[in-house]
Amino acid sequence: MTTRPTFPGLDTMRAIAAIVVVATHTCFWSGFYSRGTLGVAAHRLEVGVPIFFVLSGFLLAYPYLARLRSGSSHDGIGQYAVKRVARIVPVYLVTVVLALALVRQDPGAVLPRWFANLLMYDYYLDENLPRGLAQMWSLYIEVAFYVALPALMWLAVVVCGRRWRPRRLLLLLGALTLLNLGWLLADLSLRALPAYLLWFGVGITMAVAHLELSGGSGRGRALRVLTTLAAAPGICWLMAVAAFALASTPLTGPASLAPRSTGELVMRLVLYAVVAGLVVLPSVLGPTDSRYARAMATPWARHLGHISYSLFCIHIVVLELVAPALGFQLFNSNPLLLFVVVLAISLAAAELLYRLVEKPVMELVHRRRRHQGASRAPISTSTHA
Template sequence: MSTEAEQVPGAEPAVQLAPLFPVLDTLRAVGALAVLTTHTAFQSGDYLGHGYLGTLLSRLDIGVAIFFVLSGFLLSRSYLARAALRRPPQPVGRYALKRLLRIYPVYAVTVVLALLLIPENDGASAGDWLRSLLLLDTYASARLPQGLTQMWSLGVEVAFYALLPLLMLVAVGRGGPLRPLRVVGLLMLLTAVSAAWVLDIGHRMDELVAGAPLTWLPAFLTWFSVGIGFALAHVVLQQRPGPPRAALALRDLGRMPGACWAMALGLLLVAATPVAGPALLFVSTPSEALTKNLLYAFVAGLLVLPGVFAGPGAFSQVLSWPPLRHLGHISYSIFCLHLPVLHLVMGLTGYPLFGGHGFTIWLLTVLGSLVAAELAYRLVERPAMRFAHRREPPGRAPALEDAPMTHATTATTR
């Protein structure tokens, strides 16, 4: 399905408030499975046992960058489209309720399972429970509870959700008009803040606080900015008969999915070299961390771009296949629940940490996570989303962020 609106000479701008991007559903599944794979590879010791391939497995945490680019695109596009149409943004309270109901129910279930069932979490205090349930672990400690270590990225997502209305107020004001250069200026500022945080500010903060500042939102604003930039290009292309060259260049590149994904793979291979820092949990130098951050921004952007702009063809047909899209719909639950499932797999099989059996651990974790995620999607996610939609005023057209592919989350996500 084309995501672009037709322009008729003399007609009003054909900016769509809620276009469909079916390929992006599948890309959420790609992100979730990449995160799952890097965690199983760590537990089995495959990071160390396969040389360069092991390092490449460690770089599959690129899934987090995919989530953040998707969240930046999907959530900002509604604001930019409304500005282009000179409409006010949706009320902040409604936006916040939908974000809360989208992510918190499954997260809370995961916290309860992890803290109750994983032996390493035995003896968790009331304060530990409260911090985890409020998603404050990364602000209070450098170490997260077992089974919840992936949730640092969800904390980043939530911080982005909270900041986004203010960012969009700065970028577009209240009710437009859309000024692309103003949005671009904001994105440049966010990128500069992110670079400064990774190179210097985050390290200084690390010496002053008990949490983990290098896993806070400022370190990853670049990834969200890539998604916001794509949203701006998409809206401008629908709004203007003669859009800027930069937007046209992005569209043309996005219409070449093979080239985009080939470049993404090449840059991911570069990220698996020492220029992007160590594979294991050793501290990177600031320059290595920034290099990895920027490489991931380009890799994730190149993977997502065809999902925004690619027209009809084999790429869109394959990635819009309903079973693959369904994996995207349950990807948030996969992301949340795969680590508790991984701990269960390690316990039931008796495989030691770093003791090999990587493929078996991966396969059992994938199968267990798919079952757990399907149950969570049907029993927790969908009821919560139905409740969120019942809170909408009668007859209101759905906004882009209401679409079923929205996580993040992805963060993880989204």
């Protein structure tokens, strides 16, 4: 490949995922989870997190796989690490400081928790994160994926014999899926990356499929099915809604924070993978000149995607501070009104974080790369955790 592709629709998809996460958290705070079928569906809006994981799997694995196909070199581990740290750490640190300084915390060892959260290891000590930071569990998993990805891509190169062999790549991804299922069946920790490998693997699979298509050699039956499906976004979303409805039944467990059985965890893993994969697919393998693609590339929607990481980080801090101040009662509030208020204020706060923290740091990193003579550009503007 001579030019690097762009996937503008993925920015908008990132925005959708972040807003969905805000919705499920405000529904929990308002007590809406207990309100029948709609309450269960509101709980299942946690599917925004698997969407983020699918996006990360695709966007971060794509450059490695593209270079495997072309035989070119790739960024060193140091450069990769600098970009990942610059992408997530500054906004994360600001959010941690705001949460621990402004949100009333439960009694406990204050100073150790400051260190544990600032250094991103608190979740591995206690699954009950401080108030205002409960959403960060998924960021911890995302960081674990960042750390594991170079080793995983090295393994892919070894398995493929340093040649582009997509079938071997898919076999490797199948092995990771089996590892994920085995991890759940063995009742091992849900606070570890192996419990979520399938969601990242869906994104990596899409990267393999896109590279096969772009190289002109992808003519297999499975790839034809994927491209046909991606060209019909309405069907993709309809199927995603059907899978989401199935996930909103007792098959995936209760609409609460109660532990799930092994079977419920497996069903959650698979159904959320289906939902996330279907909604992302049209923006990866679908036609770039369709009405859907143009709608997903709308500048204002893409901008919401650019600030989605800041929105993800800050919205629970906003919820914890603003909801009581405006008279909303915990577990007894209007969920729609609470969602609208928290989303509006969180978007404003996210815009500030993006302009004052996130964007300047990323621009500094890009200037540093240009100064060093780096000529390769990322395939998309940002990814979440």
